Amino acid sequence: MSRQLKKKQQQTTAQRLDSIIKSARKIMRKDKGLSGDLDRLPMLTWIMFLKFLDDMEHIEEERAEIAGKAYRGAIEAPYRWRDWAADEGGITGPDLIDFLTLDVAGRPDGTRGPGLFAYLRSLRGNNGTRGRKDVIATVFRGLANRMESGYLLRDVIDLIDGIHFDSSEEMHTLGRLYETLLREMRDAAGDSGEFYTPRPIVRFMVQVVDPKLGEAVLDPACGTGGFLTEAFVHMAEQADTVEKRDVLQSTSIFGGEAKPLPFLLAQMNLLLHGLEAPKIAPDNSLKVRLSEIGEADRVDVILTNPPFGGEEEAGILNNFPEDRRTAETALLFLQLIMRRLKRGGKGRAAVVVPHGVLFGDGIAARIKADLLTEFNLHTVVRLPEGVFAPYTDIPTNIIFFDTTKTTGDIWFYEQPKPNGRKKYSKTAPLNFDELKPCRDWWSAREENEQAWKVHGPDLIETDKAGRVVGCNLDLKNPNGSGVIDHRTPLEIVDSIETKEQRILAIMGEIKRTLSEMA
Structure with a gap:
């Protein structure tokens, strides 16, 4: 079976993504380094970001191969998702935490070098122009690993490896998930007046x-x-x-x-x-x-x-x-x-x-x-x-x-x-x-x-x-009744005066009636 057909069959539906994320959050609740969704959501997101990047570069690599062109991704081995995360029996425990967080660490290929975050933060575009490498570096300068257990983290990574970012609809699915989690975070973070635009x-x-x-x-x-x-x-x-x-x-x-x-x-x-x-x-x-x-x-x-x-x-x-x-x-x-x-x-x-x-x-x-x-x-x-x-x-x-x-x-x-x-x-x-x-x-x-x-x-x-x-720009709809008044201002004033005269006449009749009854 071709990789493309396999991916098509594994397309990440909203229901499947929801199930994966619920399972991941359940695992993350066991980790002592995470105190709530304010910690869990950023963790989930950067993990999914790296999986997403690898999926995208896989697609671009296949397109380049068909076109007979050379392709070089923004992230190189052994730092690609496929190198360290896609193997369920891969790096785990303290070795995984060290690989993510240390400036110099043991890498999945058996060599030593910069840890994953240190490598990602060091990426720079070519020829002084801002490219995908610069984007990745900027993203990871604002992020950190907060999980203490490399074994629990490996379980989360194995779950996220089951998500496949192959279409824009899958990205919208992730966006809807984010909206739900954001609402849950508001009680903990306080309402900052920010909200998602439908x-x-x-x-x-x-x-x-x-x-x-x-x-x-x-x-x-x-x-x-x-x-x-x-x-x-x-x-x-x-x-x-x-x-x-x-x-x-x-x-x-x-x-x-x-x-x-x-x-x-x-x-x-x-x-x-x-x-x-x-x-x-x-x-x-x-x-x-x-x-x-x-x-x-x-x-x-x-x-x-x-x-x-x-x-x-x-x-x-x-x-x-x-x-x-x-x-x-x-x-x-x-x-x-x-x-x-x-x-x-x-x-x-x-x-x-x-x-x-x-x-x-x-x-x-x-x-x-x-x-x-x-x-x-x-x-x-x-x-x-x-x-x-x-x-x-x-x-x-x-x-x-x-x-x-x-x-x-x-x-x-x-x-x-x-x-x-x-x-x-x-x-x-x-x-x-x-x-x-x-x-x-x-x-x-x-x-x-x-x-x-x-x-x-x-x-x-x-x-x-x-x-x-x-x-004041907070103006009420004058046509809410469905009838648009096309009269001139003078005609409208005359109409109001006529109605006021009728009201005064009715009030006079009521007063006379009450006087006669007294």
Whole structure:
């Protein structure tokens, strides 16, 4: 039986992966070096990352052999998964722990040399260009082995060897597993305001923003890389020549992610989808002083769901103007996004924000006024409750803006609640087809039961000195009844006066009746 046919038969379904991971976690609970999922999840992830890399390089090696070309993987013997992990009777116990953690250790081939982590952290790309080796080195600089028992670790490795990363669907399966474990970790780690963006929302945002090949796409808080992966796939359809594929690989996708675990998963996600050397910075994107961001740092497209509600250290806040410093992380990221967009109509953005950003006063109002007066905020999509379940029930919105002009009319579109239910949930999530009416409306806009528009400059409130004191974007749908009022303002006022007169007349009749009864 060929290796490819064998792998096809062993494709890792969601049910099988779930069973493997449950068994691995059960084993890891016995290890004294791991105190909970905060320790277990990173361990599982880097182990799966190395298995994933070896699977991917196996496929690339086979393709090169068919094409009659030489192939050299990023990881060389005896450090490849197939060299030390794939043999169930291979290195184990204290020897396995030493091989992983020591600077110099006994290796599976019987020689001595750098330990696995020391080797991986030392990898460097060729010719000064960032490649897959640099990605691997960056990933493992933020990771460590925490298991104390090499025998238990060998059992976990044998289980993970049963996972086969041969398709993007298997990567999505792993992503869904990560989401589940992340939710379990929140009680231990605290709610930092971060949550996974559902794939239907990611797809919708990418489709309507429509990044073009040759444009630079950024997610400054990329998490597991959902937006960047979707954007890469979207642009890959346009890369029909060798030259265009080179552009796609080298100058298209950029991100930032400060936390080691999602950073690792973002690398896995993008590598699996075909991006050979993801340019994801393992840093807090807010660490750069806003005033120092210049034209060379700007990009064409920003797609993101930044964390909200968190708190940043004083050093981060000092990177922002004194009258724009806030504890709301979402507002800090919004300022960063505004600064990172290319000027002159070349930049556009789609950003998920919580309701609090829309109605907030004070600093929030000043930042929103900046958005309206310096950018074209053209669309706000209001999402129903439960879209981000189970991570949060906080209502959210997607704001779309560009650098073509200052804001004129702002279109609002209210995504309806699910039919027959009060809200979306983990077990009954939003699906992509439910966003089709909004996608159809996007290019042929008119007011309807879900859509209305307002004049943006009218939303900015100032005091007598001209200082911004309010800018409320939390506007209710005036067409929720399904009937659009096409009357002029004067006609509406006349109608209100008529109704008030009728009410006064009825109140007079009631008073007279009560007087006669007294």
